[in-house]
Amino acid sequence: MGDPHPKIEARAVTRVFGRAARAVHALGPVDLTVAPGEFTCVVGPSGCGKSTLLRIAAGLLRPSSGELRIRTNARRPAAMIFQDYGIHDWKTVLANIRFGLDVQKVPRREADARAAHWLDRMGLTDFAAAYPAALSGGMRQRVAIARALAVEPEILLMDEPFAALDAQLRTILQDELLGLTQTTRTTTLFITHSLEEAIVLGDRVLVMSARPGRVIAERRPPFPRPRTGAVRATPEFAALTSELWELLRGEVGAGAAA
Known part of the structure; x- marks a missing residue:
């Protein structure tokens, strides 16, 4: 029997931007x-x-x-992936994938192993030392996906x-x-x-x-x-x-x- 409770639950959520006459009702309920x-x-x-x-x-x-x-119950439960990749231009592919693991203070050996796994899984092993500027849009999005999944959200x-x-x-x-x-x-x-x-x-x-x-x-x-x-x-x-x-x-x- 799985967890009967939803992982995400929204109830009557609205969002309004601006105030008074300039308010824009953007969402909801x-x-x-x-x-x-x-x-x-x-x-x-x-x-x-x-x-x-x-x-x-x-x-x-x-x-x-x-x-x-x-x-x-996780300390960092969610990882987010944006349309514009959201990866750091000044970090190598490997450093980008390790970023969330380093923030979580995952031990170096485990972080290296998890980053290597996702480099391989996403076909990025040969680009580990490259910077995002050298990559195509598809490769940059692969880096973003690998970085998100490496933290096992x-x-x-x-x-x-x-x-x-x-x-x-x-x-x-x-x-x-x-x-x-x-x-x-x-x-x-x-x-x-x-x-x-x-x-x-x-x-x-x-x-x-x-x-x-x-x-x-x-x-x-x-x-x-x-x-x-x-x-x-x-x-x-x-x-x-x-x-x-x-x-x-x-x-x-x-x-x-x-």
Whole structure:
């Protein structure tokens, strides 16, 4: 019997930026739960508050009202991966991957072993001494993923991590992330504007409305795990993509008109 309590739970969470006449109601109210080991994807139109929700989950923003709880016993329970990589330009690939381990004061021998494992796992061993400026966008995002997973977080928070990559590279990294998270069973909250990405990766896909973002639909992709990127070629994949786009189309229009 697994843990019955959700790892992430939001209750009536809202976020307002600014004050009085200039206040912008960016998010909510949002109710959300993410079960232990679940990969939950959130999709929605630009400006709907998806990233705001993730930043509240990460503790980078406070909600204006409501509550978001992270249930964990770990000292540093969550790791976050951003669209712009979030790695340090002045550190080598190895030093970037070790960064979180050093912050946690993991013993040097163990930190070296874990960093070496993730260098190998992400195909970065030959680039251990390189600096990010020498790497492609895809390689930099691999470094960011390796750094996040090296600390063995209970929760992974990902904010459109592949949005800046070209379509082919994006597909490759989606498939790599799919394999990694199915192995580690890390509880993941993943923000994306790509329906296809959400359906490939997610146990559950939540659709948000135009601003102020609220959850207006939930779907569970009908693909058992372990799953591979081959699901993209199935009729079920095409049907679910079409269904979600019908839900989203009106919200995208509403967001553009706002």
